[in-house]
Structures are given as C-alpha cells and as structure tokens.
Amino acid sequence: MIEHELLLFAAFWFVLGAIDETVIDGIWLALRLTGRTREPRVPRAARTRPLSGRAAVLVPAWNEADVIGHMIAHTLRAWPRREWTLYVGCYANDPATTAAAMAAAADDPRVRIVIHAQSGPTTKADCLNRLYAALCADEARGRFRYASIVLHDAEDMVHPCALATIDEALRDVEFVQLPVRPEPQPASPWVAGHYADEFAEAHAKTLVVRDALGAGLPAAGVGCGFSRETMALLARKRIAQGEDGPFATGSLTEDYELGLQVSHDGARARFVRCRDEAGALIATRAFFPARFDESVRQKTRWIHGIALQGWDRLGWRGGLIDLWMKLRDRRGPLMALVLATAYALLVIEALLALFRLAGWQGHVAVSPVLALMVTVCLVSLIWRMVWRAAFTASEYGLAEGLRSVPRTIVANTIAIIAGRRALFAYVRTLRGAGVAWDKTRHRDHPAAGGSGEGLAREGLAP
Template sequence: MPVPQALTDVVLYLETLEHELLLFAAFWIVIGALDELGLDLCWLSLRLLGRGRSSRISEAEAGAPLSGGAAVIIAAWQEADVIGHTVRHALSAWRQRDFTLYIGCYCNDAATIAAVMEASSDDPRARIVITQNPGPTTKADCLNRIYAALCDDEARHGRRFRCVVLHDAEDMVHPAELAVIDRALDHADFVQLPVRAELLESSPWIAAHYADEFAETHGKSMVVRDALGAAIPAAGVGCGFAREMIARIAAQRGGGRGPFAAECLTEDYELGLLVTREGGRSRFLRVRDEQGALVATRAYFPARLEDAVRQKSRWIHGIAFQGWDRLGWSSGWVDMWMALRDRRGPLTAVVLACGYALLLAEGLLQLAASGGLSGGPVMSPLLEALVVICLVSFFWRCAFRIAFTSREYGIVEGLGAIMRIPVANLISILAGWRAVSAYVRTLFGGAVRWDKTRHDAHPAALAFRSEAVL
C-alpha cells in the first residue's frame, strides 16, 4: 500500500526540525558545559590548595557580645502563618542583646501585625514598623520604610548601628549568625552566609530541588566567586552590610528613597553588587559550629509547582532583565563572567525547551521508522562530537550534584537529586517564559508589583543538628 505523500512530507519535516533543534541545543549545552567546567576547575583548584573549606566558630565565640549594634530587618506581607515562629526563633536563638529586630508590616494586614505582636511579647529587641501605604507594594518599598524607621531610631537615641542584616519572614536563623557577621565586618563591607533549604516530606520533588540547587550554588559557585574577588550578590537572607556602606548606597539613590530599589524585583541581589561598585569589599563565608552544623539560614521553600514557578520567574525577571537594564555590564572579566552566569535564565529556558522538544520529535520519528517511513537522522561529525560532549558533561554534572547534595543531606538525597533534574528543568522552563512575559509587559507600561512567594506554616521548630563535613 503506497504511503501518502503528505505523511512522507510530515516525516521529512520532523527530521529537519530534529536536526536543527539538535544543532541549536547541543551548541548551547556545550557552551554551558564549558562554563560549568571552568567553575568546577576553579573549585577543585581551591580544594587542592587547601582553600574554600569551611572555617569553625566555637560556642564561646558564637555567643560573644557584638562589637556594635545590629539592625535585623524583615519585610512581611500576609505572613501571619510563619512570621510568629520566625520572630520567636530569632529572639531565642541569638544570645546577644545588642540587636533590634525590625519587622515591616502593612497597615491593611492586621493578621501579620497581630502575629508579630504576639511573638515578640514586648521584647525590647523587637520593633514593629507599619507602613502608611496599603500592601502589597514591592518588597523594597517595605524595606525602605523599615530603613527610615531605623534612621529615626538612631537619631532619637543618638547611637548608630554597626550593621544591617537582611532576613525573610520564613527564615530560621543559626545561633552563631550575628557573631560570624559581626566578626567578618571588621574586614569587609558586606557578608553573605549560605542558605540551607529544608526538606519537606510532603514535597520530595519540588521543595527538595531547592536543596539540590542551594547545596551546589552555596557550596561551590559562591565559594569560587569569593575566591576570585568577584562581586557577591545578596540573597536577601543571612546577609550583613556595614552601616556606613548602606548609608552610602542610600545617598547615591538620593531623594530620601532609602538603599533599596523599590522598582526592582530583586533588590537584594542588586544591593550586594552595588557594594563592589561603591568600592567596598564583599565576602561569602562558610562557617561551621562546634557540632559541625553549617552556619546558614534555614528555610522551607515552595512545595507547589505554581509557587516555585512564580518565585523563580521573579528571580529571572529581576536578575536577568532588570539587572541588565539597571546595572549594565562590568569591565572586569571575572564580574563579566559571573554576570553572564547570573543572567542566563531566559536562554536556559529556551535550550531546555528545545531539548525536551527533541525527545518528542525523536519519539515520533522512531514510531515512523517502525512503519518504514524514516531511515533515521544522519549526523555530521561535528554534530556527533557535540552530542558526545553533551552526554559526558551531563554525567559530570550529575556527579557534582550528587556530591554537593550528599554533603549536606546524605547519600540518599544525593542520589535523589539526579531524579529531580527533570523537575528542576520543568520549573526553569516555565519560570523563564513567565519572566519573559512579565518583562515585556513592563516595557509597555505595566507596573512592577511584589509577586511574593506564598509561605505555609513551619512544620516544626527545627533544632540545629550535626552534619557530615566533606
């Protein structure tokens, strides 16, 4: 029975499409693999030289008095489910007295205000700042309102804080955090500590993929950035700024607006980079306590696909698009390299989408081949070489992902990290397209709003436990 010409044309079109997709995806995957290989070799060199390892802090040092006052600021909009636990935990975990916990709440968010008031129990170290403008505005707008209150308190009491520390409403702080930041600011203007994503039994795929990513990013990528002297982006949690540096950035913005860019979705990321541009020194520090636990901010990340996509799309929009628009490009090769890495989110989404489209096209062609309609694709030597490099780089990446996740969470989760790669890729694809759409809307006059992440109640108060050290 003759094969219809239309069906033959469809198969021919699929073969051409597969070839072009394969060439495009393989090229960019190889470029990405070379980028990652460069970072991996830098990290391995640091390890061989005895650098890049976690330092230690003793129990006595962790509880030592601060050399100056610390202002810890938290923006909270509709966080009644988590803010109470966060405030109680911070007030009980930090043994120092010389800090003030500023919590910014909105005038139209009575539930969050009530939760903060109940949790602080008239503790003089907690201070509620209520915005005049109804929420939600941007997070940076709320942070600037807190900063204004902080400045008013300094003028009222005639005493200036030594540092400003940023945290989110769902964070669980380490008891040694303030001591580590306070000590590091003797020689730096900005200090970033690691973030440790907590695992959720109810979300072994979506929430857990954050653990995989943060374990590698804050165990390798940020360590290399610090060693190379590159600008360190602030994560918005567990980061401390010298008070004078914050004041300089606020003065640069002018108009009494405060140090945070209210029109930016990733104001924390931008703030960290501005420290370097202002001539300050930035550090990323990995420190472990006497029990071997990493001095890090622990937090639960989104457990639902929709929430994870929303959060990551905000990161991509703010870092890739707004970062390009607002910060431009550095002239130094190290900072240029790191900026390219930070802003690759949209391209990554396109390449990943092409990769999965390839799988679909290959499946259809295999089905056609079983019916005698296709002889299979013919690849050039160059394309074959690119595909081989892609496969080798995939296994190389898997080995690193297993190693870093296992170091923080154990070998079972390390092996599970490989199973979660398709989940992470799906989130990246959806978040990339959502970020592009959001950015295009702003080009036509759309407002930038606080598309905040939904935070559920903490499953339980977590004790800091010992962890294996690699």
C-alpha cells in the same frame, strides 16, 4: 530537517555551557586542593560573645501571619545577646501579621514593629526602605549609631552563631553573605527538594569560586550583613536618584542588585562558609515552595529580576571576571529556551522511533562535528549529575544525593515555564506595567515546634 536544526542549536549552547561549568569545577578543585575551601568551626561561645557594635536586623512582612511569629520567637531565643534590634515591617491592612508579630515579640525591647504608611502590598524594597527610615529615626532620637545592618525574611530560621559570624566578618569587609540551606519537606520531595540540590551546589561551589576570584557577590536577601556606613552611602546615592532609601523599589530582586551595587561602589564583599562545633552549617534555613505553581512563580520573579532587569539596571560594568559572572547570572531565559529545545527533541525522537517501527527508513545525516558535540553533551550531562549528587549528598545525605538526579527533570521543567513567564512579564513592564510584590506564600517554619522541637531536630537549640 527540524530534528537536525534543533539538535545543532541545543548542542551548541549545551557545549558552551559545559565549558563554562567545567572551568568553575576546575577552579573549585584547585581551591579544594590548596585548602581554600576549608570550613572553619565556630565555638559555641560565639553565640553569646559581645558584638563589635549594635546590629539592626530588617525583616519585611506582608501576609506572613503563619510564620512571622515563629521567626521572631526563634530569633530572640537563638540570639540572646542584647545589642541588636529586630525591625519587622508590617502593614495596617494586614492585621493578622501584625498581631502574630506582636504576640511573639511580647515585651522584648529588642523587637521594633514598624507599620507602613501605605496599604500593602507595596514592594519588598519599599517595605525595607520604610524599615531603614525607622532605623535612622531611632538613631537620631537615641543619639547612637548601628554598626551593621542584617537582612532576613519572615520565613527564615537563623543559626545561633550567624549574627556573631556576620559581625566578625564585617570587621574586614563591608558586605558579607552566609549560605542559604533549603530544608527538606517530606510532603514535597520533588518540587521543594530541587531547591536543596541547587543551593547545595551554588552555595558550596559557585559562590565559593566567585568569592575567591574577587567578583561582585549578589546578596541573597537573607543571612547577609552590611556595614552601617556602606548602607548609608548607598542610601544617599539612591535618594539622589529619587528612591526613599537604599533599596531599589523598581527591582524584583532588590537583594541581588544591592549586593552587586555595593561591589560596584568599591565595597569589599565576602562569602562565608563555616560550621558550628557540632558540624552543622552556619546558614539561614527555610522552607522553599512545595507546590509546582508557587515554585514557577518564584523562579519567574528571580529570572525577571536577575536576568532581564539586571541587564537594564546594572548594565555590564566591571572587569572580565565580573562580566563572566553577569553572563552566568543572566543566562536564565536562554537556558530555558535551550532546555525546551532539548525536551522537544526527545518528543521528536520518540515520534520518529514510532515511524521507524512502522517501516519508515528515513534518517538524518549527522556530521562528525555535530556527533562530537552530542557526545560532549552526554558526557557533560553525566558529569553534572555526579557533581550535583555529590554536593547534595554532602549536605543532606546519600538518599537525597541520589534523588537529585531524577529531580533535575523537575528543576528543568520549572525553569522552562518560568523563563517563558519571565520574558512575557518583562515585555509587559516595557509597555508600562508596574512592579508588584509577587511574593511566595509561606505556611510553615522550620522552628514551628514552639517549645523547641524544630531546633532540637536540627541540633540548633540555643
């Protein structure tokens, strides 16, 4: 009886999910056939082309001494132009990060290190609001105004053409998002590797479809740019609600919320996929968590912030397309439950198989409808694995594409544990618990070669 009920529950939701994903696949294939997924090439000259206006790049940094220096040094080399400023947010009780940032900045006037008045960690959004306040103060003091604001993290490795690409796109829209490319880590092919599978498909298919449909785009918090006026409007709105700036301090995923909020306010958004003249994707590169527990913690924060807090804070505004995309964004806890049910079924089937070998003859009657649903689930599973392997292989090579198939088990296990933890954490906040900056520890940076080995290895040396 338990086997039958669990099978019915899991099969129903898997079939519903299969229909949802197949529609996305169909739209992407239509875009592909009509040439709308084309990735234009950006010439090398774009690396030094003057921007349309001065840009501010905001980087919050708490406990980032291992990577912030590499990030600053690489960014200054990759973007040699002068009309931009890198704002790095540090804390007085984190002297190691401050020292690393100062050493990398040296005497370059493009770097502005801002020390938060409060002891850290506060929240990422709070640190960003402090940087935004420093930005506004600089504008008032210097009697100028930035044209755009770009967000990055301390572990990011920017592409030399990224700033010019964002600047060009912001001439037509108010918010632009570039892809994120998790870098392979030989020491963690399974945990760190599963991020490559997820982002390769999400940022080459799902967000492309979302952009084409005109739905609100979530900001990834890295490689995203906003027009100055759009950020100012949002800041005024947030301040009227009691915030200190445009970033929501009560949200665990303030970047995701920021992107959707500007779309809700009528701003135009665009997801931009293009490549440099050598064919490398113009994206933000970074090392994602390589340890299982750290990955679970990060995914917990994402599910809690996007699926649970997003329901509370953003509601269900928008047209049918936006509602559809929000349903997709918020399915994390449900899918964790469905996946847990599916794996429980595997355990039950293994136990029943042992009983049958021992002579037990009991069998559960399966209706034709349920049998059809199970068949659809099996076909859908194979279909999904083919798509994931294809997108991963396209960006990382055939070996990684093939490895993405068994890596799905790792991804599902992390999702199940993270979904449970996110639900419990959300219940604690409903009981009055505060929101903390439960950040990921970053130990390595893709450009950590110092003299440029990391860049040369990726063909991205400026």
